[in-house]
Structures are given as C-alpha cells and as structure tokens.
Amino acid sequence: MTAPAPSLSSIPVSCLPVLDEAFLPAALWNRAYRGLAADAAGSREIDLALVRPDGTAFRWSSPLLPDEPAHAPTTLRYVERILKFLLWQKGGSRVLIAGAPELVPALAAIYGPDGARDFDSGFIGGKIFGEPISFHAVAKDELPAESGEAIALGRHLGGCRIGFDLGGSDRKCAALIDGEVVFSEEIVWDPYFQSNPDYHIEGVQDSLMRAAAHLPRVDAIGGSSAGVYVNNEVRAASLFRGVSDSDFETRIKGMFFELKERWKGIPFEVVNDGEVTALAGSMSLNENAVLGVAMGTSEAAGYVDTNGSIRPWLNELAFAPVDYRDSGPLDEWSGDEGCGVQFFSQQGVARLAKAAGFEFGGMPFPEQLVEVQKAMKSGDGRARKIYETIGTCFGYAIAHYADFYEIRNLLILGRVTSGEGGDIIIAGAEKVLATEFPALRIKLVVPDEKTKRHGQAVAAASLAAV
Structure with a gap:
C-alpha cells in the first residue's frame, strides 16, 4: 500500500516578513523536503550533472522521496527549483540525471519551447551556450566529474x-x-x-x-x-x-x-x-569566501571562493528562486514566481511600497526608491516596514545561498541598501540567521567609502596577470 504524501504546505516560519507574510522561504522548504526524504522508507538519491558544451561540469546530489505517485509533484517541484537555481548560478545546457529517470521527461517539458521555463531555456541554452537545454537519464557512473575550475584572475597590482x-x-x-x-x-x-x-x-x-x-x-x-x-x-x-x-x-x-x-x-x-564587486570586497576585507550582493536596478551577485579565486559561474541570482509559495510575485522578464529580483532590487521596493500603502502610480522604479528613501528619512513607518520586509526575506535568502556557496562574508551594496534603510535590512537579515540558522557563521558587511569610490576600478584593473 502506498504511503500518503507528506505535507510541505504548513512549514513554520519563525520570522514573518511584515508586508509579505505569505513568503515561503526556499531554505526552509528545501530543508523540510530533505528531512522527509531522509526519514522515508524507500528513499533514494539523485545525482545530477549540469554540463556546458566545452565539457565543464557541475554536480549536485540529494536524497529524494520514494518514486511513488503520491510524492511525484513534490519531488518534481524540489528538483526543478534547485535546477533553476543551478542554471543561473553555475550555468550549463545539458542536464544529466541519475537515480530519478522519471524526472527527465517532466523537466524536459517544463524547459521545452512551450513550457513554463522556456525563457530560462532560451536565454541560458540559446544565448549563453548556443544550444537548447537538454535532459538525459544516465547511470551514476556515466556522470562526469566536477570540473568548474577556479579562474586565476585578480590581485595583480604591479605596473x-x-x-x-x-x-x-x-x-x-x-x-x-x-x-x-x-x-x-x-x-x-x-x-x-x-x-x-x-x-x-x-x-x-x-x-x-x-x-x-x-x-x-x-x-x-x-x-x-x-x-x-x-x-x-x-x-x-x-x-x-x-x-x-x-x-x-x-x-x-x-x-x-x-x-x-x-x-x-x-x-x-x-x-x-x-x-x-566581490573581488573588490575580498581585497578590501583581506578575506575569502565572499558573496557580494548588490540591490539596485536588479539583483547582481559575484563570488570569490575560499582560495580567493573567481569561479567560471554565472551568479545571476536575480533569476534564482528564493520564495516557494504558490502564486508568488512574478518576474516580469522570465515570468517565473518568487525570484530574487522581486525582493532585492528597486522592483522589490516598488512591489512592497504598494503593500505599505504608498500610491506611486506609474512612477519609474528608481524614482519610487527615492521617494521611499525620503519617507524613511522623515520617519515614515511605512518605509521602515519596507526595509524590515526586505531584511527578513534577505536573511532567509542568505541561508538558501549558503546551500550553494561556501560563505564566510556577505558583502551588501547597491542603492536599495543606502542610508538608514540599509541598516534595517542588515539587522533583519541577522535576526533571521540567528533565529533560524544558528549554525551558519556569516558576517554581513558593507563596503567602506574607499572601496565604494575606487574598489571596483582597482579590482578590475587587477584582473589580468602581466
């Protein structure tokens, strides 16, 4: 007899975003799924390789719930959301799956020409790697080894x-x-x-x-x-x-x-x-394992690994899902729900401004941000709630990012984080990390004025070895 499907519809969220209480953190949902899979009789392992045309390969593995009809929708959602993250974090066009062959046709349909993720397939597959994203069921021993070597760029200042x-x-x-x-x-x-x-x-x-x-x-x-x-x-x-x-x-x-x-x-x-930006922060802090996140027109990111090197990754976290609720906020470009751009950018501020009670009409996003910043300076409680909401969501997003990056320092910058609002964002994120993810030891830092003025140019100039 098939066991009833476990429920992931009522995951407790200790720190609710004040203006967005339906937010369902990806970090908590994924953690709950893995816990259910680890405890289920008949659980299995998925091994996935994301491969580029030049042979560069990235690996990911996880326990999965048993291959039973009752679990199929939940497992598909788990793997599809992780895959979406990997596609925009690391990048590749060929997806090789071992241990869960039933997911191959389902994912191929989702990322196909008429599927929900056709934008991602066309952009990453067509524009970046020159071929459609494809899916293949393989044996585990047929998967290529991880081969995304670090790029020896930066920190060359002579001459x-x-x-x-x-x-x-x-x-x-x-x-x-x-x-x-x-x-x-x-x-x-x-x-x-x-x-x-x-x-x-x-x-x-x-x-x-x-x-x-x-x-x-x-x-x-x-x-x-x-x-x-x-x-x-x-x-x-x-x-x-x-x-x-x-x-x-x-x-x-x-x-x-x-x-x-x-x-x-x-x-x-x-x-x-x-x-x-991440390299500039790493050089300024004299620290490695730095993830830099800039909240501006969009959400931009960069990463310096534990050895102080840049990896050949995409790090386009604006498109990476951080919210797993049904009918979450839509990214107007990709059409997907719950992506980072709708939380950690000017677009995110505009979305929350409406929930806070501001009426900006068709005002462009940059101008809406300026108005919210003015309101914050004048002590408007509605503006404070916007920044508190961003901070809470960002804390959960940081924990989600930590499943894919080794992070010791998280560099925060961008126009959204300027002024007192930035301090509120950081305080909110730190509260989430301390409450929900106490095992994580991630320092949140803001670049100093020297780094803001010249850090980007110095880091860029240092890229090439002579």
Missing part, C-alpha cells in the same frame, strides 16, 4: 594598469600605478537603446584613452560590466539590448578582442561586474 566598469548610465575608468589610483572619472552615456555597435566600442575606447593619458605606459587592462561574459566574450548583456542580433554576433560578441588588438595584445580581461 601601469587601467580598470573600467560599464554601467547603464555611466562608464567609469581609472588609471593605476602599482595599485595606486592616479586618475579616475565617470562619463555619462546611454547604451541601452543605441543600435550602432560603434557607440559602445568607441565609448569604451575613449575611456581607455583618457585613462592612458595619465600613465607612462599601459601594461594591462581589466573591466567589469553587467551581463554574462565567458572567456572575455560577450554572451548576453542588457547594455547592448538596442543592437540587432546580427550586429551583436559580428561586432559586440567579440568587442573586447577587437579592443585588445587596438592595445597591441596586452593582457585584457573582462568579467561580470558582480564578480569584480
């Missing part, structure tokens, strides 16, 4: 270097001599809807030339930018959304190789801005 950071409203550039900033500037630009690739390429070249004018020579160049970059190649980035697909393929994809040629082939490295 004359240029560091740059490309943002949506400005491009920053700095010149360094033996690690000391001798010149820095920000130039306003408007890249999002520029269709001419030369606007982007020549804009970066202009900033490099301005910085080079303050150096006796240029030994290396390093840069950071929002988006996905693999071996210095642009795979996907919102900065270039105005460029046609054909121009993206012929000009933008290899723009940093073109710029490297202009600079006579000197060492030239470009990575995601989240990685450089």
Whole structure:
C-alpha cells in the first residue's frame, strides 16, 4: 500500500516578513523536503550533472522521496527549483540525471519551447551556450566529474594598469600605478537603446584613452560590466539590448578582442561586474569566501571562493528562486514566481511600497526608491516596514545561498541598501540567521567609502596577470 504524501504546505516560519507574510522561504522548504526524504522508507538519491558544451561540469546530489505517485509533484517541484537555481548560478545546457529517470521527461517539458521555463531555456541554452537545454537519464557512473575550475584572475597590482566598469548610465575608468589610483572619472552615456555597435566600442575606447593619458605606459587592462561574459566574450548583456542580433554576433560578441588588438595584445580581461564587486570586497576585507550582493536596478551577485579565486559561474541570482509559495510575485522578464529580483532590487521596493500603502502610480522604479528613501528619512513607518520586509526575506535568502556557496562574508551594496534603510535590512537579515540558522557563521558587511569610490576600478584593473 502506498504511503500518503507528506505535507510541505504548513512549514513554520519563525520570522514573518511584515508586508509579505505569505513568503515561503526556499531554505526552509528545501530543508523540510530533505528531512522527509531522509526519514522515508524507500528513499533514494539523485545525482545530477549540469554540463556546458566545452565539457565543464557541475554536480549536485540529494536524497529524494520514494518514486511513488503520491510524492511525484513534490519531488518534481524540489528538483526543478534547485535546477533553476543551478542554471543561473553555475550555468550549463545539458542536464544529466541519475537515480530519478522519471524526472527527465517532466523537466524536459517544463524547459521545452512551450513550457513554463522556456525563457530560462532560451536565454541560458540559446544565448549563453548556443544550444537548447537538454535532459538525459544516465547511470551514476556515466556522470562526469566536477570540473568548474577556479579562474586565476585578480590581485595583480604591479605596473601601469587601467580598470573600467560599464554601467547603464555611466562608464567609469581609472588609471593605476602599482595599485595606486592616479586618475579616475565617470562619463555619462546611454547604451541601452543605441543600435550602432560603434557607440559602445568607441565609448569604451575613449575611456581607455583618457585613462592612458595619465600613465607612462599601459601594461594591462581589466573591466567589469553587467551581463554574462565567458572567456572575455560577450554572451548576453542588457547594455547592448538596442543592437540587432546580427550586429551583436559580428561586432559586440567579440568587442573586447577587437579592443585588445587596438592595445597591441596586452593582457585584457573582462568579467561580470558582480564578480569584480566581490573581488573588490575580498581585497578590501583581506578575506575569502565572499558573496557580494548588490540591490539596485536588479539583483547582481559575484563570488570569490575560499582560495580567493573567481569561479567560471554565472551568479545571476536575480533569476534564482528564493520564495516557494504558490502564486508568488512574478518576474516580469522570465515570468517565473518568487525570484530574487522581486525582493532585492528597486522592483522589490516598488512591489512592497504598494503593500505599505504608498500610491506611486506609474512612477519609474528608481524614482519610487527615492521617494521611499525620503519617507524613511522623515520617519515614515511605512518605509521602515519596507526595509524590515526586505531584511527578513534577505536573511532567509542568505541561508538558501549558503546551500550553494561556501560563505564566510556577505558583502551588501547597491542603492536599495543606502542610508538608514540599509541598516534595517542588515539587522533583519541577522535576526533571521540567528533565529533560524544558528549554525551558519556569516558576517554581513558593507563596503567602506574607499572601496565604494575606487574598489571596483582597482579590482578590475587587477584582473589580468602581466
């Protein structure tokens, strides 16, 4: 006789977000599922490999409930949510599954052209890795070994270097001599809807030339930018959304190789801005195992491992689910529920502002954030509740992230965290960690003013070895 399905519908949440009491933390739901699986008679193990076209592989394993009809929906939800996280954290296009072959057709349908996760499949599979996401049932001994080696980038400060950071409203550039900033500037630009690739390429070249004018020579160049970059190649980035697909393929994809040629082939490295932010924090703190999370236009992230190295991961945590409730807040881009962007960004502030009682109408998200910050300064209790809610949700999200990253230091930055609101967010997150996850020893830190001013440029300039 088949045992009744265990219930995961009433998981106790000790710290309820004041404006979002239906929030169902992924960390608690996953922990409860694993506990049920570990105790169930006939439980089994799933071993999964996420593989890139170049053979780079990432592994994940977990106990699963028995392969019985009563457990199937719960198990599918557990594995699909974990897979979604892995796809955006580490990245890959081929999913190999051992120990749970019945999940293969179900996941293939979800991530297929007409499935609920078709956006993720098209973006990660098509745009980043050049092939559709595929699913395969295999034997455990057929799974490839973990092979996502660390990238030896950063912490090279000798010589004359240029560091740059490309943002949506400005491009920053700095010149360094033996690690000391001798010149820095920000130039306003408007890249999002520029269709001419030369606007982007020549804009970066202009900033490099301005910085080079303050150096006796240029030994290396390093840069950071929002988006996905693999071996210095642009795979996907919102900065270039105005460029046609054909121009993206012929000009933008290899723009940093073109710029490297202009600079006579000197060492030239470009990575995601989240990685450089984490590296800057690691260098400033003189600590490793740093996860950096920036709450701004979206949720950006980067990671420096226990050895102080950057990993070849995506770390696009804006798309990673942190809330497992049914009918959770929708990400307008991917159409998925409960993703980080709806909690830890300007969008998240706008969503909670409405729940708090603010009436901003069609005001753009950045302006709504400014109004909430003004309200916070004036002592408006509604604004405080917004930040308290973000902090509580963030505490649970940190614990969820700790299932996938080894974290000793969590660097918090971005416009959402500025001012007194940032202190409230940190206090709320620390309360959750102390209450629900006392075994975790994660220090929450805010970058100092020097790191805020020059840290990104210094870290970017240090990427390339000479």
